[in-house]
Amino acid sequence: MKKAALSIVFLFTFITAFSQAILEDERYVPETNPQVREKLDQWQDIKFGLLMHWGAYSQWSIVESWSICPEDYGWCERKKGNNPGNYTEYVKEYEELKKTFNPVKFDPEKWSKAAKAAGMRYMIFTTKHHDGFSMFDSKYTDYKVTDPECAFSSNPKANITKELFNAFRAEDMWVGAYFSKPGWHHKSYWDPYWPAFDRNVNYDPALYPEKWETFVQFTHNQLLELASDYGDIDIVWLDGGWVKKRDQQNIDENYAEKFAENKAANGFIKHRMVSQDIRMDELVDKLRKKQPGLIVVDRAVHGKNQNYLTPENRVPEKELPYPWESCIISGGGWAYTHDAVYMSGHQGVQMLVDIVAKGGNLLLNIAPTPDGEWQDGAYRLLKDYENWMNINSEGIYNSKTLAPFKEANICMTQQDNGNAYFFYMAEENETTMPNKITINSHQPKKGATVSLLGYDQPLKWTAIGEGFSISIPKKLSNNPPSEFVWTIKVSELIKK
Structure with missing residues (x-):
């Protein structure tokens, strides 16, 4: 080139x-x-x-x-x-x-x-x-x-x-x-x-x-x-x-900027700035x-x-x-x-x-x-x-952001009722869930229920530092309830 x-x-x-x-x-x-x-x-x-x-x-x-x-x-x-x-x-x-x-x-x-x-x-x-x-x-x-x-x-x-x-x-x-x-x-x-x-x-x-x-x-x-x-x-x-409406100063400034961009890339102006109120x-x-x-x-x-x-x-x-x-x-x-x-x-x-x-x-x-x-x-x-x-x-509609919104390959949201959702984003050909999933940015409150959407049994979890680790049963690991993304639900998090 x-x-x-x-x-x-x-x-x-x-x-x-x-x-x-x-x-x-x-x-x-x-x-x-x-x-x-x-x-x-x-x-x-x-x-x-x-x-x-x-x-x-x-x-x-x-x-x-x-x-x-x-x-x-x-x-x-x-x-x-x-x-x-x-x-x-x-x-x-x-x-x-x-x-x-x-x-x-x-x-x-x-x-x-x-x-x-x-x-x-x-x-x-x-x-x-x-x-x-x-x-x-x-x-x-x-x-x-x-x-x-x-x-x-x-x-x-x-x-x-x-x-x-x-x-x-x-x-x-x-x-x-x-x-x-x-x-x-x-x-x-x-x-x-x-x-x-x-x-x-x-x-x-x-x-x-x-x-x-x-x-x-x-x-x-x-x-x-x-x-x-x-x-x-x-x-x-x-x-x-x-x-849109433009005042003269706005037209002049934008025109100069557009001229510099287009002249550098193409040698001429692509389109003008015109006030159209x-x-x-x-x-x-x-x-x-x-x-x-x-x-x-x-x-x-x-x-x-x-x-x-x-x-x-x-x-x-x-x-x-x-x-x-x-x-x-x-x-x-x-x-x-x-x-x-x-x-x-x-x-x-x-x-x-x-x-x-x-x-x-x-x-x-x-x-x-x-x-x-x-x-x-x-x-x-x-x-x-x-x-x-x-x-x-359940983790999508009516949800609000949960900082930091993403950790490694795990996105997160929360609901007003206190439920939090952690979305494990699987790789393109990843069809088996890992035996353990660890989240470092949040931790469930003592006694909180941790589960996987689409699976009717609670999951075991362990506090690790300020985060937690979830154990995924082998049967569930081999047969996830959905493709592409797996959603872990926590009934209540420790407030930060």
Whole structure:
């Protein structure tokens, strides 16, 4: 590898690590609305959710909307269609996917039952991604799944968002609306008079306030539709963090920083800093009049409208001092990938335990196919979660962190009733439990019961220093009650 290339890799690695450190130490503005605070507390107790990226773009097995964004990133490349080398023609063909979108195998009840069985307690669905294609029956656009030009529009389940929300609520699960703030299809966001430069609005909203106001009203109206016509909604999960208000100083500082980063790595700017004020405070007030207590996640926008933070496709290294959720791809990409390889049950279960031990929630993404199905790998993974959660969920739901949250390969949580849980994270091919498991950071109170979830007999334990050692009977060692992670329960610990 050439020296210059090594320098670029080093810089990219440094920037990535630095950015993640900033995210994990990011300032958090606590919510003051008592109804929302109560809802957030409940959300932190349910731990495990489902995210679904689905739209007309799924037909091409591409990275959601991003190929119509004129930025020079590898994952934005145009490789599908009849004329990927011509940007204008490509966008036209991409938008024509609306006409052929026809997921005739769409069965929302099958999905909701599988998710509920796996232990998921909430669901977030992409009602509109950056491209502007609405997966609900919006009266403010014809670029939607229910438009007569869409092949699926005559199907009784054409209003996909409503069908999904109803199916998941029927399983007593929370529902949330993913909604992207930018709208690349809307003529008051990417005005056809000018070319699209990047992901941002393609004109200066300060110079064309009436045009920008048209887009602001469109955004408010669509979200108010969802809040008014689709039953109880628990979460509005807003994406497109670049759509936010910026003051001039903020633009100048960020632009300089972005210029330095991108010029060093690429030789040119990838995208601009543009103030795009959609009046979030006003919008959130409107939404909460329709949905009292609504949790709002204005992702990657520091301020009071980011009720919880969302590390993307990564798990923080430590417990974070605010509500948070890792959104993670289960297989392939965020959107449907025809040859997707899904994470193993071992990876999936241990990720859930690790996140919960650090005080977070796991939002696991599954991408439906163009026909309206889930791939076999997704069902296999959910079945592994189901088998494990049926035995071990007692240490997951409603749990709180227990310092130091992890010791060697043992994660830990606790409940308000005094029960503590120690999760032994088995190696990939470790199917036999060790004869002894030692924990040094905590010790049961004298007379406390130590047991293994899924095994109906108490276990013998011995105090060792400030910790304890548990003896595992040979019969149990050879035949653990679950795979991947084994959960030791202690009825009461010595307080520190």
